[in-house]
Amino acid sequence: MPELLSQDTIENRLAELEDWHYRDSAVHKTWKLKGFLTAMSFANAIAHLANEADHHPDLSVHDYNRLTVRITTHSAGGVTENDLSMAERIERLRHGG
Numbered sequence: 664m665p666e667l668l669s670q671d672t673i674e675n676r677l678a679e680l681e682d683w684h685y686r687d688s689a690v691h692k693t694w695k696l697k698g699f700l701t702a703m704s705f706a707n708a709i710a711h712l713a714n715e716a717d718h719h720p721d722l723s724v725h726d727y728n729r730l731t732v733r734i735t736t737h738s739a740g741g742v743t744e745n746d747l748s749m750a751e752r753i754e755r756l757r758h759g760g
C-alpha cells in the first residue's frame with residue numbers, strides 16, 4: 664500500500680504545479696475552461712488517463728465551464744505519491760506534454 668505523505672512534502676511538490684492545493688486529505692484544482700463541452704472533454708481525457716493508471720480522481724464539471732479535480736488515495740485515507748503523480752500527469756495533459 665502506498666504511504667501517506669507529510670503536509671510538508673505535499674506542499675513542496677504542489678509548489679511546482681500551478682494552482683494545486685492541499686485540503687481535506689486531498690489535492691485539488693479548479694480550471695475555468697472555454698465552455699461546457701471543453702470542460703467535459705478535459706474531464707474525459709482525465710478519465711482515460713486515470714483508468715490507465717488505475718487511480719481515480721473525483722471529477723466535477725460545474726458552474727457551466729469549470730472543472731474541479733480532487734485526488735486522494737482511498738485505500739490510504741489521504742495523499743500518497745500516486746496522487747501527486749496523477750496531478751503532474753494531468754498538468755502535462757493540459758499543456759500538451
Ligand SMILES: C[C@H](O)[C@H](O)[C@H]1CNC2=NC(N)=NC(=O)C2=N1
Pocket residue numbers: 717718719720734735736737738739
Ligand atoms: C483494485 C484497485 O487497484 C483499487 O481499488 C484502486 C483503484 N483506484 C483508486 N483510486 C484512488 N483514487 N484511490 C484508490 O485507493 C484506488 N484504488
